[in-house]
Amino acid sequence: MNIEKIIQNHIAAALKAEFNVEENNISLQPTKKDFEGSYTFVVFPYVKALRKSPVELGNAIGNYLVANSGVVSAFNVVQGFLNLSIADSAWVDLFTGIFKDKTFGQLPDKNEVVMVEYSSPNTNKPLHLGHLRNNFLGFSVAQILSANGYKVIKTNLVNDRGIHICKSMLAYQKFGNGETPESSGLKGDHLVGKYYVEFDKRYKVEIKALEEQGLSEDDAKKQAPLLIEAQEMLLKWENNDSETIALWEKMNEWVFAGFKLTYEKMGVSFDKTYRESNTYLLGKKIVEEGLKSGVFFQKEDNSVWIDLTDEGLDQKLVLRKDGTSVYITQDLGTAELKYNDFKMSKSIYVVGNEQDYHFEVLFKIIKKIGRPYGDGTFHLSYGMVDLPSGKMKSREGTVVDADDLMQEMIDTARERTIELGKTEGFSQVEADELYDTLAMGALKYFLLKVDPKKRMLFNPEESIDFQGHTGPFIQYTHARICSILRKAHEQGMIGKTTDYPVLQESEQEVIYLLSQYPQILADAGRDLSPALISQYVYDLVKAYNRFYNEVNIFNEPDKNAQQFRVAFSGVVGETIQKAMSLLGIKVPSRM
RNA sequence: GGUUCCGUAGCUCAGUUGGAUAGAGCAACAGAUUUCUAAUCUGUGGGUCACAGGUUCGAAUCCUGUCGGGAUCACCA
Numbered sequence: 001m002n003i004e005k006i007i008q009n010h011i012a013a014a015l016k017a018e019f020n021v022e023e024n025n026i027s028l029q030p031t032k033k034d035f036e037g038s039y040t041f042v043v044f045p046y047v048k049a050l051r052k053s054p055v056e057l058g059n060a061i062g063n064y065l066v067a068n069s070g071v072v073s074a075f076n077v078v079q080g081f082l083n084l085s086i087a088d089s090a091w092v093d094l095f096t097g098i099f100k101d102k103t104f105g106q107l108p109d110k111n112e113v114v115m116v117e118y119s120s121p122n123t124n125k126p127l128h129l130g131h132l133r134n135n136f137l138g139f140s141v142a143q144i145l146s147a148n149g150y151k152v153i154k155t156n157l158v159n160d161r162g163i164h165i166c167k168s169m170l171a172y173q174k175f176g177n178g179e180t181p182e183s184s185g186l187k188g189d190h191l192v193g194k195y196y197v198e199f200d201k202r203y204k205v206e207i208k209a210l211e212e213q214g215l216s217e218d219d220a221k222k223q224a225p226l227l228i229e230a231q232e233m234l235l236k237w238e239n240n241d242s243e244t245i246a247l248w249e250k251m252n253e254w255v256f257a258g259f260k261l262t263y264e265k266m267g268v269s270f271d272k273t274y275r276e277s278n279t280y281l282l283g284k285k286i287v288e289e290g291l292k293s294g295v296f297f298q299k300e301d302n303s304v305w306i307d308l309t310d311e312g313l314d315q316k317l318v319l320r321k322d323g324t325s326v327y328i329t330q331d332l333g334t335a336e337l338k339y340n341d342f343k344m345s346k347s348i349y350v351v352g353n354e355q356d357y358h359f360e361v362l363f364k365i366i367k368k369i370g371r372p373y374g375d376g377t378f379h380l381s382y383g384m385v386d387l388p389s390g391k392m393k394s395r396e397g398t399v400v401d402a403d404d405l406m407q408e409m410i411d412t413a414r415e416r417t418i419e420l421g422k423t424e425g426f427s428q429v430e431a432d433e434l435y436d437t438l439a440m441g442a443l444k445y446f447l448l449k450v451d452p453k454k455r456m457l458f459n460p461e462e463s464i465d466f467q468g469h470t471g472p473f474i475q476y477t478h479a480r481i482c483s484i485l486r487k488a489h490e491q492g493m494i495g496k497t498t499d500y501p502v503l504q505e506s507e508q509e510v511i512y513l514l515s516q517y518p519q520i521l522a523d524a525g526r527d528l529s530p531a532l533i534s535q536y537v538y539d540l541v542k543a544y545n546r547f548y549n550e551v552n553i554f555n556e557p558d559k560n561a562q563q564f565r566v567a568f569s570g571v572v573g574e575t576i577q578k579a580m581s582l583l584g585i586k587v588p589s590r591m
Numbered sequence: 592g593g594u595u596c597c598g599u600a601g602c603u604c605a606g607u608u609g610g611a612u613a614g615a616g617c618a619a620c621a622g623a624u625u626u627c628u629a630a631u632c633u634g635u636g637g638g639u640c641a642c643a644g645g646u647u648c649g650a651a652u653c654c655u656g657u658c659g660g661g662a663u664c665a666c667c668a
Contacts, residue, residue, distance in 0.1 A: 469616040
């Protein structure tokens, strides 16, 4: 049984025995570093009711714990804080429990299916830094939920239809001159993205020209010939015009080939990929049903709407007057399809917070049309990645490209590793793999250590660190532990936990942190927050490094102590590896 | 303007759901390597937790207001 539980039970017993108070919710906290002790119990809340001074109360409970708990070896009372020191034997027992628990770090099966949808790229442009945050976040959340005992289905909804797709198609058709990825040497998604930017550039010129002719900005935007052509193209697409479809398919192929490479580099994967071109018709069908049942209504121009004013929102368009579907129409269809496929109890959408309103509307509509999956929907809304110059905009080309950034990271990892002279004994293949592991570790950790809800800043001028609070710092610690284990193995040590006498303070702290892992995992699952895992593994590694610097395992004369420390290091290494895998980050055994 | 998220060290971020003297990393400075990997460790300096009230034993955290910033309020996705 873990120390925390034991102490909580005994404090409850002490309150009952000494003061006749029934309290079953005892909250313990780790003791602040400046004070003696490991756990702290705050007695203030009981002072008033019991009419005792905080010191009296603290002493009474402290004495009771020392006498009865078997784990508290000493205590001190500062103001209203009862600080408890824990006997080494209790720490060792706690550690032994973890050491022997083969399922440590995997919570019991919940027998529940959860879907995590993430990535959701548009096929008119390559992925950028914002997508990296999205993909790493989605993948990590899926890992965390899985470790929490859920059956997790990872899905990707590819946005491969709509007016924006037509924009890049049109620009390519008009100005592309038959260029291909092969002829241009560009990755497919980058080639298509080039024409999306091209469209916007020319569109803006047309708007400006129209404005000079005296049109208002709004009218100019609506009447620009390029936009009208794009709209016509969308209509053709929805009417299955063969030439349009052929172009669409060709460009899609390019993009998908490009995305495949990027996903591989990112190390993310999906159980199922949906395409909006396959779901929007189902969405339209749902709208038609809803129109009959009166959930939706039609305006004079034939556009279809839903009235959400009773929910505190506005009226929302669900079908255009020309009958083509909008974003939310296809999301309705996709939601239906996903539920039919997997019957999940919870469906998590990992999408940026700029779409908070969209998902509020979507979920309300799903409830209004009485779908069984209406209660299980959740928008995991994360903050944007800003540049010092502000928000990234694909159309204007002010983005940090995902492929470029990952490559830069790999280059940096290579330079740093060679600089430090750490490539000795590595084959070229192993070295390349290491650079990749370090680069992606640094990048993923950088993006995942921040609370997902908050927006964060990325400064391209300052490269992402490999020292300090970073992925490579944690990876490095893992590599050092592996080195210890290799050496221990050579000397025939297997790691035991018997008869270990005196613990270092840093060892106590590490054991405390290890014991917290299941709770942190549960919290991260509840909050869908990889940041909690990131922070945890950093704390663990910091505490271990302190230990590493204080003691030398192989110079230790006491053989029992050696065995314990080998076992201890082994568990820390495994925990680092597990926690990092929840973030989608690999850990090397040498670096 | 409505809705909503946010404001903590020079910079990037934590702060365990109300607890002690608010913590890390980067940057700066000073140290540690005959030792299991120095991508490490130890230390110094750096704060009116945007501001003003309130709630109570106790507030960065909860409430109200003010100021400042982001997102959104599209027949874009």
